[in-house]
Amino acid sequence: MAVSQTSFTDAIFDPTAPRPDGLSDGQGQAAGRRFDVYRNNVIASLTEALQAAFPVIEKLVGEANFKVLAGDFVRAHPPSSPLMMFYGAELPIFLKSYGPVSSIQYLPDVARLETAIRESYHEGDAVPADPAVFGSLSPEALMASRLTLVPSARLVRSAWPIHAIWRFNREDGAPKPEMTPQDVLIVRPNLDPQPLLLPAGGGTFVARLLARDTLRDALDAAAQEFGDFDLTQTLTLLISNAAILDIGDTT
Amino acid sequence: MLDAQNHRHTDLPNAPGVGYKAKHFSDLLEAPGDVAWLEVHAENYMGAGGRPIAQLAHLAELFPISVHGVGLSIGAEGRLDPEHLARLKKLCAWVKPASFSEHLAWSTHDTSFLNDLLPLPYTEATLTRVADHIDEVQEVVGRRMLLENPSSYLAFDESTLSETEFLEALAKRTGCGLLLDVNNVFISATNLNMDAKSYIDSFPLQHVGEMHLGGHDEDEDDHGAPLLIDSHGAEVANPVWELYGYTIAKAGPRPTLIEWDTDVPDWPVLRAEAAQAARYLQPAHV
Structure with a gap:
């Protein structure tokens, strides 16, 4: 009898399903656990793709738990594309309602940070604006500008200390996280994405820039949230990390 | 012996190559x-930019490149993904590879991609379908x-x-030309x-544009019969070298590739495997 790819696929994703009929060892005996090689390969290779993308989540929940979690995720969200560099984009949302870890409330935001870092890594290349431009503008022109960030920039805002948690699990000797909200800007000054902790008000400021507000409106919004918002400090952070693509029309 | 020059299916040299891993970038340039x-692997270079693309662009200036797809699903019952075909076309257009290859396998069903090379029954119906898909690939990619050939763990009745x-x-x-994976034949x-040498004897060697060598793991089936798993995670086994020599x-x-994709070793280990292939490729050996 013919084995359809539908029945093959269904049996791969459901380990309790019977193996398809019509498969053998080549000498008349049913394939048996030979079929399980494919079951194992599929789950293991997709789990590896998730491990590569979410090393901090794996560290936070532990390797054995991560493998179980990844297997459940793979069955709930099989990839829809052969590009493994994008696989797992739904993991942050999955973690929110995944019973065994749903009480770790910061986990989805840390996963969002890891997703954003990976996106940044593969984003398109761009030549940033020449820093000299900023010195040549009048204060009025600068305030009227609408800055565009480079494609590899990503903003991740959180009610949790995601930057500190990320560092603590990536860098030897990084300080222990303290419970405070953190907004992170991922920049790629060379080819390696760097997650930068934004100063108070910086998350709102960058979010407004990404929404194409003028620099003045972005500054007002940031200052409303945090009275001592330091525009120079945040702009310097953006410029020195090659995060600004274009200053737009300043007239 | 066949006259290989009359049957060139690639522009790769008749010499060893290796599967490129980012961790080998510096060592490879220093001591190839x-x-x-x-x-x-084509799918690793389909992002918009960043380090992978930059590295490949640099390497393509220095080495002939073989673009090897692992995600096209040429054996699928459904149609080929036009978006993926377009990505392959774009990649081949800028890399200008010396060779482009894919697998006799399927990996996508409906909208799900399974990230493994899944097997096909060998019937007239699948032959027609796969041939149509190859025609389409060659038409779109323009080469x-x-x-x-796959590694098989089971057979279709x-x-x-x-x-x-x-x-x-x-x-x-x-x-199309053929890529003969000698490790897969052994597996x-x-x-x-079956007898591995009989398989080689019946293989249309005149169509072979490239060979693969890699490592495998050993397991067994429900009845205690040997079950080899294509892991690409170890040295090429001695009987595989012997079959390669044959x-x-x-x-x-x-052109002969050393594949090592899991538990990737340090560069000198991989380079030594390539040196071993080079010894087989010397005229004195052949």
Whole structure:
């Protein structure tokens, strides 16, 4: 009898399903656990793709738990594309309602940070604006500008200390996280994405820039949230990390 | 021995290559040894930019590149993904690879991608379908491709053709070349209790544009029969080297890749495997 790819696929994703009929060892005996090689390969290779993308989540929940979690995720969200560099984009949302870890409330935001870092890594290349431009503008022109960030920039805002948690699990000797909200800007000054902790008000400021507000409106919004918002400090952070693509029309 | 020059299906040299891994970037440039070309998995270079693209662009200036797809699902019951075909076309257009290859396998069903090379029954119906898909790939990408023989863990009762008959028919119908994975031959022959040399004897060697060598793991089936798993995670096994020697004695030297994809070793280990292949490729050996 013919084995359809539908029945093959269904049996791969459901380990309790019977193996398809019509498969053998080549000498008349049913394939048996030979079929399980494919079951194992599929789950293991997709789990590896998730491990590569979410090393901090794996560290936070532990390797054995991560493998179980990844297997459940793979069955709930099989990839829809052969590009493994994008696989797992739904993991942050999955973690929110995944019973065994749903009480770790910061986990989805840390996963969002890891997703954003990976996106940044593969984003398109761009030549940033020449820093000299900023010195040549009048204060009025600068305030009227609408800055565009480079494609590899990503903003991740959180009610949790995601930057500190990320560092603590990536860098030897990084300080222990303290419970405070953190907004992170991922920049790629060379080819390696760097997650930068934004100063108070910086998350709102960058979010407004990404929404194409003028620099003045972005500054007002940031200052409303945090009275001592330091525009120079945040702009310097953006410029020195090659995060600004274009200053737009300043007239 | 066949005259390889009359049957070129690639522009790769008849020399060893290795599967490129980012961790080897500096070592490879510093001390390539016998490594004369590089193979990359197409899907890893389909992002918009960043380090992977920059590295490949640099390497393509220095080495002939083989673009090896692992996600096209040429054996799928459904149609080929036009978006993925377009990505392959774009990649080949800028890399200008010396060779482009894919697998006799399927990996996508409906909207799900399974990230593994899944097997096909060898029937007239699948032959027609796969040939149509190869025609489409060659048309869109604008070049001839090589198709790789799979590693088999099981057989389909419905098959009416042997694997070598199936591959030969595909090559004849579509004009594609073949990528002969000698490790896969050894794995399939062991797992399905066939004679590996008989498989090579019946293989249409005149269509072979490239060979693969890699490591495998050993397991067993429900009845205690050996079950070899294609892991690409170890040195090439001695009987695979022996089968490789047998094959190039018949076919003549061909571009030969060392594949090592899991538990990737330090560069000197991989380079030593390439040096071993180089010894087989020397005229004195052939």
